[in-house]
Amino acid sequence: MTKIGIVLHSHIPYVMGHGVWPHGANYLMEAVSESYLPLLEVLESIDGENLLTFSITPVLLEQLLHPEFEATLKSYLEERLDAAIEDYHYFRRIGDEQGEVLSKFWIDFYEKQLLSNLDIAGRFKKLYLHGKIEIITSAATHGYLPLLGYDRCVDAQIKVGIKAFERFFGKRADGIWLPECAYRPSYEWVNPVTGEKSKREGIEYFLAKYGIKYFIVDSHLIEGGEAVGVYIERFNALRLLYERMKGEKRVERKALSVYTPYLVTTHPSPVAVFGRDKRTGLQVWSGEHGYPGDEWYLEFHKKRFPSGHRYWRVTHPKCDLADKKIYERKRALERIKSHAYHFRTLVEEIAGRIDDGFILAPYDTELFGHWWFEGPLFIGEVIEQFKGSDVSVDTPGNYLKERMPEEIINLPEGSWGKGGFHWIWFNEWTEWCWDKIYTCERIMIDVANSKGDERIKSLMARELLLLESSDWEFLISTISAKDYAENRIIQHYEDFMKLYELLKKKELTEQDIKYLNFIDERDRVFTFVKADYYV
Known part of the structure; x- marks a missing residue:
């Protein structure tokens, strides 16, 4: 039976103690309120095992365990609730019934969260230890491993990440999310700033050293050819950066399938690698061609001043903000079911063309809820849809327990950034x-x-x-x-x-x-x- 593995990569850089708004602590609180809490609520309500995989970066975990985290989150939720109440009274005064209904929705949303268990890390741990989800680690602060200057610095990022995971979860992670899905093989590396040359180990060497069983890369590192990238749909500036990369030469290599894991090794203990599926990725990542761009979903960019709450729907991905129409929650919920069914049929179509494989669908967790407000409900509906399918949900770690790959491959260097290499992280601006x-x-x-x-x-x-x-x-x-x-x-x-x-x-x-x-x-x-x- 073919399996589908949804992997949600959860990461926020260290912002506690470094400002509040717009890029300080509120950056973390938004992700918790709009993505982590809704996803936890959905997963806690579903029966089953190995439903999906969460990558929780060690630096995010440290913030969720920060002594001031829960108080900061509560204060944030109270502020958002007060803003919704002010909107409600305003809409009542001017006789805007639609505004009243939607502001009441936001009031209920934040009141419910304030009454919930705000021990986010503890709730993830409970799901993990009960076998509902798999949790994997990452490098300590999401350091861009291929460009770090010394092997000892790569080693420290991975060692700290593994140690932080073990200290909280009480066991070692089976898998790791390489920051930006960035990989570098072993070769004589040249420091791009100093010109210093040194023989460097491949990233998999350090993973094997600390007992990691698998990692994830973008599809082009497995299949060969041009990278699809994932951030291009969200950040227009990357389109310009991508044009700078087009002329770079690529080494031709044998095309392999992303629907089966392989082994990578420069060490006696090989590490498995899974490749990202492009088609399931486009359906969810793209705000223009994918589900988040549906006309009935909540518009991300248009917000009411001064509350910052959202009352409009996408209407059309390319229409002006002034032309956005009022959000209708009922219609949005209807679209979730149809899109989940479409996702299931897409996966079943892919499964029909492969023999007993594994379809890996990795995304940023914050896409679900923060960028795409209805995303957490979509995840829940997708899991329910596959209960009646010939394709079943699974996690990479559980899949490897049943079918450890045998073929050893050499991976090229690259990342999941547009252009597939390191340009986003190393350029004239950085x-x-x-x-x-x-x-x-x-x-x-x-x-x-x-x-x-x-x-x-x-x-x-x-x-x-x-x-x-x-x-x-x-x-x-x-x-x-x-x-x-x-x-x-x-x-x-x-x-x-x-x-x-x-x-x-x-x-x-x-x-x-x-x-x-x-x-x-x-x-x-x-x-x-x-x-x-x-x-």
Whole structure:
């Protein structure tokens, strides 16, 4: 029997303690309210095992476990509720019955969430340990592994990610989501900033070293040919960046099937790799050609001032915001059922052309609920639809328990960014970021192998991990939060360098101790990390 594996990649960069709106803590709270809570509610209501897979990045997990997280979330939900109540009274005053109904919908939405269990991490853990879902890990701060300057830095990102997972879930993850699905094989690598050459291990070496059984790549790394990409539908700036990549030469290679896992190895313990299916991806990722662009779904971009609540429907993916029509919840719910059925028939059509395979459908979790408001209900309906199908839902980890692949392949270098390579993360707008990252990496490795204040060295390791987050380069390249990302790069670099200066001092002043306490509290992430992770 062919299986369908839905994988939801959940990731928010470290924003706790780094502002509130629009790109600080509210960035996380929006994802929790609009995506994580609705998805949890749906999955908790469905019977079954191995329904789908969640990738929860370690840096997201750390934030969900932050001592101030639940209070911050509650405050956010209360603010959204108050704004909906103000909208309701306004619509009543002007006699807008449709506005009244929709504002009451938002009131009910946030009141229900305020009454729910806000221990998000705990609810995910319960589903995982009860076998309803699989959860896999990722690199610590979603560092872009192929471009990190040293193998020890790749090793640290993966080791910290695995350790954070084990500390909370009590067991080791079977799988890992490589940040941006970015992979690099073993070869003599040239540092793109310094020109320094070094023999580098393939990413799979580190996965095997820590007992990871599988990872996921984009379809073009398996099939060969041009990348489809996933972010192109969401960020117009990537279209321009893609044009810059078109002239790059590609190495021709044998085409393989994404509907079967393979083994990749430069290590005695091979690691399985699954490839993303393009057709199921387009149906859900595309705001223009896929389900989220349906005329009856809630419009993402048009929001009422000053509440920020949404009262309009897509109407047409390309129509002006002024022409958007009022949202009709009943019609949207009807479309969910028909789209879930269409998704099922699409998967069954694919299954009819392959022999007993595995169809991998990975998406960003935040697509469901945040970008596409009705998405969590769609996920639930899809799972129910497959209960009556010849294709069954499963997880990659469970599939491998039944059918471990035998064929070993060599993967090319690439990612799931448009163009398929590293351009989104390394370009003329982000090269300065990598210069700072490489500088800090060199210092961290030297520091780890020398004597010094262990607390300062540990804080340096935490700042380096935060500096390495792939989000900063992505936000700069897509111009979606350029200033915030640039400020974060500068902040973590400067804090790292200041810590380095303190490490060289023979005696710390009272002001120095206050600074250490400030950094320790502000960046309360991976507090277990020691400098020897870089030895």
